[in-house]
Amino acid sequence: xxxxxxxxxxxxxxxxxxxxxxxxxxxxxxxxxxxxxxxxxxxxxxxxxxxxxxxxxxxxxxxxxxxxxxxxxxxxxxxxxxxxxxxxxxxxxxxxxxxxxxxxxxxxxxxxxxxxxxxxxxxxxxxxxxxxxxxxxxxxxxxxxxxxxxxxxxxxxxxxxxxxxxxxxxxxxxxxxxxxxxxxxxxxxxxxxxxxxxxxxxxxxxxxxxxxxxxxxxxxxxxxxxxxxxxxxxxxxxxxxxxxxxxxxxxxxxxxxxxxxxxxxxxxxxxxxxxxxxxxxxxxxxxxxxxxxxxxxxxxxxxxxxxxxxxxxxxxxxxxxxxxxxxxxxxxxxxxxxxxxxxxxxxxxxxxxxxxxxxxxxxxxxxxxxxxxxxxxxxxxxxxxxxxxxxxxxxxxxxxxxxx
Amino acid sequence: xxxxxxxxxxxxxxxxxxxxxxxxxxxxxxxxxxxxxxxxxxxxxxxxxxxxxxxxxxxxxxxxxxxxxxxxxxxxxxxxxxxxxxxxxxxxxxxxxxxxxxxxxxxxxxxxxxxxxxxxxxxxxxxxxxxxxxxxxxxxxxxxxxxxxxxxxxxxxxxxxxxxxxxxxxxxxxxxxxxxxxxxxxxxxxxxxxxxxxxxxxxxxxxxxxxxxxxxxxxxxxxxxxxxxxxxxxxxxxxxxxxxxxxxxxxxxxxxxxxxxxxxxxxxxxxxxxxxxxxxxxxxxxxxxxxxxxxxxxxxxxxxxxxxxxxxxxxxxxxxxxxxxxxxxxxxxxxxxxxxxxxxxxxxxxxxxxxxxxxxxxxxxxxxxxxxxxxxxxxxxxxxxxxxxxxxxxxxxxxxxxxx
Numbered sequence: 106x107x108x109x110x111x112x113x114x115x116x117x118x119x120x121x122x123x124x125x126x127x128x129x130x131x132x133x134x135x136x137x138x139x140x141x142x143x144x145x146x147x148x149x150x151x152x153x154x155x156x157x158x159x160x161x162x163x164x165x166x167x168x169x170x171x172x173x174x175x176x177x178x179x180x181x182x183x184x185x186x187x188x189x190x191x192x193x194x195x196x197x198x199x200x201x202x203x204x205x206x207x208x209x210x211x212x213x214x215x216x217x218x219x220x221x222x223x224x225x226x227x228x229x230x231x232x233x234x235x236x237x238x239x240x241x242x243x244x245x246x247x248x249x250x251x252x253x254x255x256x257x258x259x260x261x262x263x264x265x266x267x268x269x270x271x272x273x274x275x276x277x278x279x280x281x282x283x284x285x286x287x288x289x290x291x292x293x294x295x296x297x298x299x300x301x302x303x304x305x306x307x308x309x310x311x312x313x314x315x316x317x318x319x320x321x322x323x324x325x326x327x328x329x330x331x332x333x334x335x336x337x338x339x340x341x342x343x344x345x346x347x348x349x350x351x352x353x354x355x356x357x358x359x360x361x362x363x364x365x366x367x368x369x370x371x372x373x374x375x376x377x378x379x380x381x382x383x384x385x386x387x388x389x390x391x392x393x394x395x396x397x398x399x400x401x402x403x404x405x406x407x408x409x410x411x412x413x414x415x416x417x418x419x420x421x422x423x424x425x426x427x428x429x430x431x432x433x434x435x436x437x438x439x440x441x442x443x444x445x446x447x448x449x450x451x452x453x454x455x456x457x458x459x460x461x462x463x464x465x466x467x468x469x470x471x472x473x474x475x476x477x478x479x480x481x482x483x484x485x486x487x488x489x490x491x492x493x494x495x496x497x498x499x500x501x502x503x504x505x506x507x508x509x
Numbered sequence: 510x511x512x513x514x515x516x517x518x519x520x521x522x523x524x525x526x527x528x529x530x531x532x533x534x535x536x537x538x539x540x541x542x543x544x545x546x547x548x549x550x551x552x553x554x555x556x557x558x559x560x561x562x563x564x565x566x567x568x569x570x571x572x573x574x575x576x577x578x579x580x581x582x583x584x585x586x587x588x589x590x591x592x593x594x595x596x597x598x599x600x601x602x603x604x605x606x607x608x609x610x611x612x613x614x615x616x617x618x619x620x621x622x623x624x625x626x627x628x629x630x631x632x633x634x635x636x637x638x639x640x641x642x643x644x645x646x647x648x649x650x651x652x653x654x655x656x657x658x659x660x661x662x663x664x665x666x667x668x669x670x671x672x673x674x675x676x677x678x679x680x681x682x683x684x685x686x687x688x689x690x691x692x693x694x695x696x697x698x699x700x701x702x703x704x705x706x707x708x709x710x711x712x713x714x715x716x717x718x719x720x721x722x723x724x725x726x727x728x729x730x731x732x733x734x735x736x737x738x739x740x741x742x743x744x745x746x747x748x749x750x751x752x753x754x755x756x757x758x759x760x761x762x763x764x765x766x767x768x769x770x771x772x773x774x775x776x777x778x779x780x781x782x783x784x785x786x787x788x789x790x791x792x793x794x795x796x797x798x799x800x801x802x803x804x805x806x807x808x809x810x811x812x813x814x815x816x817x818x819x820x821x822x823x824x825x826x827x828x829x830x831x832x833x834x835x836x837x838x839x840x841x842x843x844x845x846x847x848x849x850x851x852x853x854x855x856x857x858x859x860x861x862x863x864x865x866x867x868x869x870x871x872x873x874x875x876x877x878x879x880x881x882x883x884x885x886x887x888x889x890x891x892x893x894x895x896x897x898x899x900x901x902x903x904x905x906x907x908x909x910x911x912x913x
Binding site for chain 2: 218222349374503
């Protein structure tokens with residue numbers, strides 16, 4: 106008997122791991138954990154302006170925003186960070202009205218150097234204030250036209266390595282520079298990521314990270330036709346930026362056609378607890394069983410904010426909440442949601458507890474999600490690092506704009 | 510032959526419409542468009558404080574936030590509106606640090622009157638500043654314990670009618686009062702909603718609204734097993750709050766078990782253009798065909814912000830964007846996305862263009878979405894107005910907190 110097929114063979118955990126080890130040679134994000142940060146920190150120290158405006162979109166801003174949003178109220182930051190991402194004219198105007206342009210550093214971030222949203226806004230700001238080497242920093246690929254522009258105008262530049270994709274670039278100059286400038290400890294960020302990196306790749310020491318990443322990726326991809334949606338339910342408003350970053354990472358990396366022309370992908374949804382207990386939870390509990398749920402808890406908010414035992418006449422039935430810390434309350438709310446979902450017995454649910462509101466904790470989480478995404482892509486036989494689906498829209502837009 | 514069945518019969522558009530007309534007698538939101546607003550406006554005029562802090566969650570804040578976020582940069586508002594929704598201690602602290610508590614009106618909104626998040630925060634604020642009739646307004650059901658508390662302390666109260674559900678309450682005191690206080694024209698809001706109301710119910714005049722609501726609801730429910738996700742792709746950052754409101758409306762109203770114990774629901778996803786062209790669009794274009802897409806465009810941003818013809822040496826290839834208004838750019842981006850999706854021929858896509866950044870436009874949009882939700886529920890044989898799935902989590906939480 107002769108048998109031929111074009112099925113994708115089921116791939117073993119070990120083979121996937123070996124492919125990732127191989128990929129590490131030419132996909133740049135894996136090794137960002139070993140970067141030299143001296144250059145970033147020196148530049149950061151030299152920045153005199155009080156306001157930092159990042160002009161960028163997608164992978165150029167989402168990771169930075171995720172970390173900034175997570176940490177900004179828990180650290181004493183000396184500078185304010187703003188993001189100009191969109192072509193919405195009201196958004197551009199209202200954001201720029203908040204800052205003193207004369208006391209602002211503009212950081213233009215574009216991997217290709219020709220991102221239309223970024224260059225439009227950059228041009229607009231040019232009409233408001235002179236942009237020169239004193240107030241402008243460019244982060245782009247070394248051979249982009251934006252880099253040539255920067256050089257011609259003696260503007261300081263930092264490189265986005267060619268082999269680091271936008272949505273995997275948060276731990277490159279893209280994220281580290283703006284974050285270092287506002288006062289976030291970027292060495293701690295890298296340390297957090299590096300711990301996950303080491304634990305994953307040095308399987309001889311401990312297989313804990315290896316096992317949880319591989320196991321989760323295998324489950325999600327094997328059951329992708331039953332549970333095609335993954336809901337990240339983050340129990341802290343600080344994780345709102347992380348949710349958005351996860352949606353891009355997951356959506357753009359995994360929404361692909363595989364080698365057999367089969368559409369792949371897991372639909373990412375990000376919600377916030379306890380707020381979305383009053384919004385999306387009903388659908389999880391009673392709706393169609395097409396969702397897996399990942400609850401993210403924060404172990405330590407470094408806060409002792411407490412519900413005081415104020416007596417509210419008529420509302421005594423709620424006195425059982427008196428003297429409870431808000432951090433205990435929100436963690437109990439997360440636990441109740443988890444218990445409620447697990448009691449249903451037919452919704453896959455996993456729980457990630459991060460240590461606290463710290464650089465290390467958020468960077469560990471993000472790096473592990475990057476690994477998870479790369480591993481899922483291997484199981485699905487797709488390329489996690491391109492985004493061919495968005496090109497045709499860009500061509501249509503160019504045509505439309507030429508005819509305005 | 511004798512034939513028996515317990516199928517849900519296919520229901521005609523006319524029957525659904527008649528059921529909605531019937532429902533209008535006991536479901537309160539439909540008739541909010543005919544409300545008297547004098548009392549709201551008089552109270553609003555009497556408010557002296559500069560900061561307005563709404564304490565509430567879910568249906569008590571999402572609609573108000575949607576309208577406020579949409580309009581706040583296009584109107585000259587005299588007061589700032591803040592929302593305290595979550596038990597995240599860092600969120601509570603950082604928001605309260607932004608406001609001068611002595612110059613703040615606190616509006617406590619809870620339909621049941623015993624929402625745990627709301628009462629916890631209310632108690633906490635009690636420990637920071639004396640709350641009395643001068644600086645506290647209560648919006649709740651007339652027979653709630655919170656209402657009794659307010660009366661006992663001579664605090665001003667407004668009623669949430671019993672027959673108006675939280676997520677359908679934006680045009681009741683819940684939304685109209687805070688919005689009137691900060692300077693938004695609530696009569697224009699009601700006018701916008703009323704136009705849709707009249708057009709829908711007075712089918713003798715024009716059947717346009719009737720047809721588009723019924724047609725869309727029928728499509729979405731008939732194809733719900735193929736396209737179980739509805740992505741609202743809003744081309745304006747001003748619509749971020751609308752997206753969140755839509756997610757609650759859709760998720761909580763339609764995520765239900767029907768009379769035959771079949772799980773119903775359409776999973777709502779809200780994304781923002783052009784930002785999420787760099788995030789979620791790849792998944793729409795190349796991922797699994799389980800999504801319908803609704804693009805929302807804003808016709809008039811009332812803005813002449815333009816891309817100036819600044820010459821950037823090296824970036825001349827982008828000079829075709831010179832002199833284009835940002836409002837034209839963002840609309841062209843929406844049109845390009847629509848064309849790109851339609852070219853694929855296998856993704857259901859509809860487009861809503863709202864008139865502009867105005868009270869009437871946002872209220873029309875929201876009211877039509879409420880109607881659409883009610884109609885979808887009829888086609889699915891479910892009750893749009895309850896949320897039984899979230900109760901068990903509340904009971905588990907109570908137990909946990911009693912044991913802390």
